[in-house]
Amino acid sequence: MPDQERVPDAGGDPVLALRLYVAGDAPNSCEARSNLAAILEGRSSDAYTLEEIDFLREPLRAMRDGVIVTPTLVKVAPVPVRKIIGTLRERASVIAALGLDGGKGV
Amino acid sequence: MSIGEAVGLRKSETGIAGFDEITHGGLPFGRTTLLIGSPGAGKTVFALETLVNAARTGGESGIFIAFEENSRQIIENAATFGWDLAALERDQLFFLDAKLPATVVNSGSFDLGGILAALTEKAAEMKCTRIVFDGIDVLLSLLNDPEAERREVFRLHEWLMESGITGIITAKADASDPHSTERYAFMQFMVDCVVILQHRLADRVSLRGLRVVKYRGSSFAENEFPLIISEHGIDVATFGAAEMEHAVSNERVATGVAPLDTMLDGGYYRASSVLVTGAPGTAKTTLAGSFVAASCARGEGALYISFDEAADQIVRNLASVGIALQQYRDAGLLHMRSMRTEVMSAEAHFIRLKTLLRDLSPKCMVLDPISALSKTGGHVAAVHASLRILDYAKSKGITVFCTSLVSEPDALTESTETQISTIADTWIHLSYVAAGGERNRALTIVKSRGMKHSNQVRELILSADGVTLAEVYSAGGEVLMGTARWEKEEQVRAEQRRAEAARERARRELELAEAEAAARIAVLQREVEARRAERAVVDVEAAEGTQRAGTTRHAIEQLRGGAPTGGGTTDSASKRSGTPTG
Numbered sequence: 001m002p003d004q005e006r007v008p009d010a011g012g013d014p015v016l017a018l019r020l021y022v023a024g025d026a027p028n029s030c031e032a033r034s035n036l037a038a039i040l041e042g043r044s045s046d047a048y049t050l051e052e053i054d055f056l057r058e059p060l061r062a063m064r065d066g067v068i069v070t071p072t073l074v075k076v077a078p079v080p081v082r083k084i085i086g087t088l089r090e091r092a093s094v095i096a097a098l099g100l101d102g103g104k105g106v
Numbered sequence: 107m108s109i110g111e112a113v114g115l116r117k118s119e120t121g122i123a124g125f126d127e128i129t130h131g132g133l134p135f136g137r138t139t140l141l142i143g144s145p146g147a148g149k150t151v152f153a154l155e156t157l158v159n160a161a162r163t164g165g166e167s168g169i170f171i172a173f174e175e176n177s178r179q180i181i182e183n184a185a186t187f188g189w190d191l192a193a194l195e196r197d198q199l200f201f202l203d204a205k206l207p208a209t210v211v212n213s214g215s216f217d218l219g220g221i222l223a224a225l226t227e228k229a230a231e232m233k234c235t236r237i238v239f240d241g242i243d244v245l246l247s248l249l250n251d252p253e254a255e256r257r258e259v260f261r262l263h264e265w266l267m268e269s270g271i272t273g274i275i276t277a278k279a280d281a282s283d284p285h286s287t288e289r290y291a292f293m294q295f296m297v298d299c300v301v302i303l304q305h306r307l308a309d310r311v312s313l314r315g316l317r318v319v320k321y322r323g324s325s326f327a328e329n330e331f332p333l334i335i336s337e338h339g340i341d342v343a344t345f346g347a348a349e350m351e352h353a354v355s356n357e358r359v360a361t362g363v364a365p366l367d368t369m370l371d372g373g374y375y376r377a378s379s380v381l382v383t384g385a386p387g388t389a390k391t392t393l394a395g396s397f398v399a400a401s402c403a404r405g406e407g408a409l410y411i412s413f414d415e416a417a418d419q420i421v422r423n424l425a426s427v428g429i430a431l432q433q434y435r436d437a438g439l440l441h442m443r444s445m446r447t448e449v450m451s452a453e454a455h456f457i458r459l460k461t462l463l464r465d466l467s468p469k470c471m472v473l474d475p476i477s478a479l480s481k482t483g484g485h486v487a488a489v490h491a492s493l494r495i496l497d498y499a500k501s502k503g504i505t506v507f508c509t510s511l512v513s514e515p516d517a518l519t520e521s522t523e524t525q526i527s528t529i530a531d532t533w534i535h536l537s538y539v540a541a542g543g544e545r546n547r548a549l550t551i552v553k554s555r556g557m558k559h560s561n562q563v564r565e566l567i568l569s570a571d572g573v574t575l576a577e578v579y580s581a582g583g584e585v586l587m588g589t590a591r592w593e594k595e596e597q598v599r600a601e602q603r604r605a606e607a608a609r610e611r612a613r614r615e616l617e618l619a620e621a622e623a624a625a626r627i628a629v630l631q632r633e634v635e636a637r638r639a640e641r642a643v644v645d646v647e648a649a650e651g652t653q654r655a656g657t658t659r660h661a662i663e664q665l666r667g668g669a670p671t672g673g674g675t676t677d678s679a680s681k682r683s684g685t686p687t688g
Contacts, residue, residue, distance in 0.1 A: 023219035031214070055220030060231075063224035068173075068204040069245070070220030083207060085248070087214030097211040 016048040016098065017077040023070040024056040028087050032071035035088035039095060075099075115323045118236070118272040121159025122152065124342030128318060128327040133274070134298045137322075138266045141276040142290055143303030148314055148335050149276040150180065151187075152303065153238040155339045156274065158189045160236050161198040167232040169200045169225065174241030177201035187339045200232060204245065212248055218258050222265045229271060236272050243277040246289065256292050263296050298322040303333065313451050316342050332453035332490065341457045343494060359470070359505055360404070362396030362429075365575035369551060369560035374532055378555075379496045379506045381476075384536030388547055389566055389573070390509035393534070394472045395424040395431060396573050397507050402434035406469035409462060410442040413478035417442035420474075428572035441466050447478040452491035455479060459495055463502060471499055476508040496529055531555045536566065539587050546587035549575060565591060 020036060022029035033052075040048065055062045055070055067074070067083075075082040075098055088094050095101050117131035126132045133139045133156070143149045157168035172180055180201070181191045191199060204221070229237070239262065246255045266273040275297070279290055294300045300320040306313055317330040332343040358373035367373045374380050380397075382390045398408040410431075412420055420442070421431045434440035443462065445455065463471070473495070479488040492508075499506045508530070533552040538545040547566040551559045564575040565587045578587055586594050 021220060023217065023223060026217060026219045028215055028217050029219075035214075055223045059220075059224035059227040062220060063202065063228065066203065068202075068206065068221050069216040069218060071216060080209075082209060082211065084211040084213050085206070086212055086216045089214035093211055094213050097213075 015046070015077065016075070016100075018048060018050045018098075019065075019074045019076055020050065020052045021062055021065070021067045021070055021072040021074070022052060022054055024054060026070065029071045031087040031089070032073065035091070035094075036073065039088070039091060039098075039100075117324075118156075118160070119164075120156040121163060122155055122340045122342060124331065124344045125316070125340075127344050128316075128331060128342065129299075129321060130325060133272055134322065134324070135272055136270045137298040138263055138273045138275060138296075139299040139301060140290075140293050140297040141274055141301050141303065142279040142294075143276070144280070144305045145278060147303035147305035148333060148340060149278075149303055150175065150240050151183075151335055152340050153240055153274045153276050154180065154184060155187075155189075157199060157236050157238060158184070158191070158194065158339075161194050165198075166235045167198045167200075168236035168238070169202065169229060169232070169234050170238045170240065171202045171204050171225075172240050173204045173244045176205060177203045187337065189339070197232075200228060200234075206245070206248070212250075215249065215251065215254050218261055218265075222261065226265075226269065229269060234271060237266070237269075237274070239273070239275045241277065242275050243289070252288060255289055259289075259293055259296065294320060304330065313453070332451075332456075334451070334454045334457045336454065336457050336461070338461070343453050343456055343491075355503070360400040361393070362398075362400035363393065363573050363575065365564070366393075366549070369562070369564070369575070370532070370554055371557050371559060374505060374507075375556065376505055377500055377503045378531035379500065379508065379529065380532045380534070381508050381510060381530035382534045382536060383510045383512045383552075385538060386511060388536035388538060389568060390511075390536060391420060391474055392424065392427055392429065392568060392573055393536075394474050394507050394509055395420070395427075395429040398440060398470060398472055399429050399431060399434070401470040401505075402431075402437075402439040405439070407466065408434070408440050408470040408472070409466055409468040410440060410472045410474070411459065411462075412442065412444045412472075412474045413447045415444060415474075417444045426570065427568045428570055441468065452479045452488040456491040456494050460498055463499065463504065467502070468504060470505045470507065473506065473508045475511045477510040477512070493529060541587070542590045544588045546591075548578070548587065 018036075020032065022032065036050075040050070053062050053065070053067075055067075065074075069085050071085070071087065073084040073088060073094070075084075078099070082097050084094055084097050116135035117129070117133065118135045119126050119132040141149050141153060154170060157170055160166040161168060170177070170180070181195070184191050195201065202225075225237070228234070242259075242262070246258060249255050249258065262275070275293070277290065277293070279302070297320075299318070299322065302317045302319055304313075304315040304317070306315075314333040314335070315330040316333040318326045318328070327344070334341045334343065355376040355378075357376040358367075358370075359376050360373045361367050361370065374397075382393055384390050394410070398410055401408045410417070410420070421435070424431055431440060431442075435442060441462075445458070447455070450458070476492055476495075479492055496506055496508075532554040535550045535552050537548050537550070539548045540546075547568075549564045549566045551561070563578055565578050567574050567576050576591065578591060
């Protein structure tokens with residue numbers, strides 16, 4: 001089981017840890033997957049971790065995590081924890097919420 | 107289970123007083139009910155109470171999904187109703203915090219597919235039979251897309267249908283927002299049962315109401331019913347059965363004022379309602395006190411509800427007119443409660459009274475004054491509450507004594523307006539009669555159903571020994587009371603005294619006359635005797651005279667030696683002897 005402990009503890013810049021909660025291959029979930037992939041495209045795989053949690057496979061865990069709607073993207077680290085709901089269609093607001101715009105560019 | 111419902115339609119009792127009655131058994135079993143209402147109308151409490159009741163009494167399990175409030179807040183609020191959710195939460199209740207944090211970023215469309223999958227799992231694990239989606243509108247509005255909203259509502263409904271769980275979806279309704287109106291039009295169409303909760307202000311008093319607008323396959327009461335959030339939870343005030351089926355009693359209960367019992371041909375009927383109207387200070391409370399004192403003296407429990415006047419004050423005041431209530435309070439026979447009218451709505455008062463009557467089961471109840479309820483916001487609500495109180499008490503065989511404060515000039519019109527006078531069985535009106543520089547209390551029986559009663563106006567007299575009624579005099583079309591009555595009584599007494607004196611005098615005069623006559627008789631008698639004695643003397647003298655004359659003649663003849671000659675003396679003597687003696 002992938003867990004929060006697996007998030008590498010980077011020395012300087014904290015590594016971006018993301019979780020994407022989906023409901024199988026529901027249209028909204030599929031759209032979120034591809035939108036997120038587009039946002040993260042070009043980033044070094046060391047710069048972030050992405051874990052996908054499927055409600056249909058681990059329903060009770062997803063619920064315990066306090067996720068209500070699918071899809072939901074949770075930025076677990078660095079703090080503050082942020083939740084983004086929806087298909088992640090609005091690229092700019094997603095990037096802002098993930099803190100990826102600060103000086104680093106997109 | 108009840109009349110007029112489709113065959114096989116099962117219902118899930120809510121355990122909410124009144125609601126199960128209106129819907130003939132509760133919510134549609136295994137189906138969805140939509141609970142719409144304005145903020146603060148009681149949606150959350152209603153929905154939660156159905157879960158709590160089912161868990162407590164039926165051992166059922168339920169899930170509560172809170173979209174609007176933090177579940178901790180809900181649990182804390184529930185504690186004020188005496189619901190120990192912590193105990194139930196261990197295995198019968200599951201709260202899911204579905205309130206999205208304020209920091210959530212909304213980026214595109216989403217759905218409930220994931221959470222419903224999780225709930226399927228959870229429901230199976232708990233053997234859940236009831237579920238509440240509280241404040242679904244909060245989440246739906248984030249979609250910002252009517253079509254997507256409909257899609258999710260439809261998804262939710264499908265899930266509920268498939269799960270076979272009895273579901274409640276609550277949502278805020280805002281008549282001014284066309285979007286919400288559209289949203290609910292769709293939801294109402296889909297679900298099996300729709301209940302609308304209302305919250306409004308009338309005369310600055312909060313009033314809540316509940317109305318069932320749709321119930322597929324079942325009959326239901328269509329009116330709006332008052333809804334109260336009491337200290338025990340939700341209470342929906344119903345009128346009870348449409349037909350009145352109270353047991354009627356011929357037994358009489360004492361009024362506590364002996365002359366009033368006589369006027370009413372024995373007292374009030376048991377389980378009847380008595381209304382006493384009057385201006386301030388006309389001794390309404392005193393009559394009420396007499397009534398409960400009489401009840402307690404018989405050993406029957408009584409409940410005295412006073413509005414806006416402290417119980418201790420009433421006890422003290424009544425003690426001054428010889429009505430000792432404290433002893434009965436100490437003995438636990440008399441329960442007194444003072445309520446502030448404007449704190450609660452009339453309906454809330456009704457619910458509270460109902461609870462008191464249930465807990466204390468008194469034989470008699472006083473509501474002093476019932477007119478105070480009309481201060482609680484909304485004339486109609488007050489009337490309904492009053493009628494329901496009387497109706498409920500009647501059904502429990504409780505004799506109710508209500509006082510009603512009315513202003514003097516149009517007392518009877520006002521009392522009729524509150525409609526209590528219509529359903530009161532006995533109506534006594536107390537008024538002031540001002541004449542001769544004073545005001546006196548007058549008592550009239552306006553009506554008393556099913557018993558002969560006096561039509562006389564009486565004067566009500568309060569003294570340290572208690573309450574009594576006095577005959578009033580009517581003179582020249584006016585009743586005399588107070589000093590005027592006392593004067594009249596004095597006058598009558600004086601006349602009686604005068605008449606008696608006159609008779610006595612006449613008697614004495616006659617006695618005197620009789621004595622005089624008797625005396626005269628005695629005098630005459632003595633005279634008769636005197637005359638008789640006199641005559642006897644005369645007779646003796648006469649006899650002696652004749653004898654003497656004879657002797658004389660003889661002596662003369664002897665002396666003369668001649669024959670007796672007829673002379674003058676002889677004539678007179680014979681004449682005298684010829685006089686009758688008696």
